[in-house]
Amino acid sequence: MEKRKEMADEVDLDALFKAAQDADPVPSADLMARVLADSVAVQAGFAAQAVPVRTTRGWLAQAKEMVGGWAGASALTAVMCMGLIFGFSAPETVMNFMPGAETAISDAGMEFLDLFEDENLEVGSVS
Amino acid sequence: MMPLDAQSEISDDALMVLFANGDSQAASVLAFRHTPRVLALALRMLGDRAEADDVAQDAMLRLWKVAPDWRQGEAKVSTWLYRVAANLCTDRLRRYSGKRRNDGLDGIPEPADETPSAETVLIQQDRADALQDALMTLPERQRLAVSLRFLKEMPNAEVAEVMDVTVEAVESLLSRGKRALAQALATRRAELGLES
Numbered sequence: 001m002e003k004r005k006e007m008a009d010e011v012d013l014d015a016l017f018k019a020a021q022d023a024d025p026v027p028s029a030d031l032m033a034r035v036l037a038d039s040v041a042v043q044a045g046f047a048a049q050a051v052p053v054r055t056t057r058g059w060l061a062q063a064k065e066m067v068g069g070w071a072g073a074s075a076l077t078a079v080m081c082m083g084l085i086f087g088f089s090a091p092e093t094v095m096n097f098m099p100g101a102e103t104a105i106s107d108a109g110m111e112f113l114d115l116f117e118d119e120n121l122e123v124g125s126v127s
Numbered sequence: 128m129m130p131l132d133a134q135s136e137i138s139d140d141a142l143m144v145l146f147a148n149g150d151s152q153a154a155s156v157l158a159f160r161h162t163p164r165v166l167a168l169a170l171r172m173l174g175d176r177a178e179a180d181d182v183a184q185d186a187m188l189r190l191w192k193v194a195p196d197w198r199q200g201e202a203k204v205s206t207w208l209y210r211v212a213a214n215l216c217t218d219r220l221r222r223y224s225g226k227r228r229n230d231g232l233d234g235i236p237e238p239a240d241e242t243p244s245a246e247t248v249l250i251q252q253d254r255a256d257a258l259q260d261a262l263m264t265l266p267e268r269q270r271l272a273v274s275l276r277f278l279k280e281m282p283n284a285e286v287a288e289v290m291d292v293t294v295e296a297v298e299s300l301l302s303r304g305k306r307a308l309a310q311a312l313a314t315r316r317a318e319l320g321l322e323s
Contacts, residue, residue, distance in 0.1 A: 009305075009309035010305075012309065012316060012321045013277075015254065015321060016254050016257065016258040016308075016312070016319075016321075017277040017278060019250075019251045019252075019255045019258065020254070020255045020258045020278055021278055022251060023251065023252060023255035024163065024167045024278075025163070025166055025167055025179070027162045027163055027166050027180075027183065028180070031162065031180045031183060031184060032158065032159070032162060034184050035183070035184055035187045035188075036154065036155065038187065038188045038191055039146070039151070039154035039191050040151065040154070042188070042191035042192055042194075043146070043149055043151065043154065043191070046147060046149065046194075046195060047149060
């Protein structure tokens with residue numbers, strides 16, 4: 001008896017579930033408009049974060065920015081000059097520029113500098 | 128731009144990627160595919176059309192925002208949305224506990240004349256309304272489990288994922304929920320044309 005009642009209840013509920021599925025609400029035009037408007041607003045936020053700022057400045061200005069402005073360019077130039085001087089100078093001249101450097105330079109470094117002894121190049125002055 | 132006939136074949140995961148990359152048509156497809164589902168669940172849970180609309184909009188807004196971080200192949204978009212909608216409904220129910228309106232279901236329009244098919248439509252609408260009335264008497268967790276399993280026809284495993292519980296817990300909720308529904312509807316069987 002109990003089992004029959006349970007089965008009857010099951011059938012009843014199935015009929016009701018079916019009716020409810022068929023009666024699923026349809027979103028109103030207003031709701032869909034709101035949902036789509038939200039999607040547009042959120043997408044605009046993605047675009048604003050992703051697009052880099054375009055510049056119309058010239059290549060010189062951009063190059064200057066890359067090295068950190070005129071101060072950075074000056075420092076870079078000085079370092080480059082020093083590097084050239086060290087590269088072409090005899091070891092003794094390097095030591096004159098860098099007091100105490102002889103103790104700091106490794107044996108490998110000394111061997112490297114020895115390579116330039118035979119070049120007999122003039123030492124440039126440091127500005 | 129996607130051709131219209133290709134839209135139905137594109138997976139939710141692919142649409143999420145397209146949306147995150149600025150494809151507005153992907154948004155339309157996702158919106159029309161999923162808004163009705165979350166709206167239906169919200170209406171079952173809240174019994175109030177205006178509140179259900181707000182929950183549906185809120186759930187879809189969260190979907191839009193999560194798109195850039197959406198990981199393909201993990202959760203299904205529909206499962207994720209149902210969980211978000213269920214949590215939003217829970218928040219509202221707890222905020223407005225005690226105030227319970229039931230606007231019924233207005234998916235089927237009123238027929239203009241008395242024909243057998245019109246009578247069938249009316250009976251179906253009465254049954255849907257009666258079920259909604261009975262659903263609103265259930266505890267929240269039973270109502271959610273029953274709505275997902277029998278109205279959205281989700282397998283138990285997916286219901287468990289939405290509700291973040293075990294399958295056994297879902298089965299228990301469904302068993303108790305169906306018993307409670309049958310009890311709530313017992314006095315209306317004749318009225319609803321359910322007595323043989």
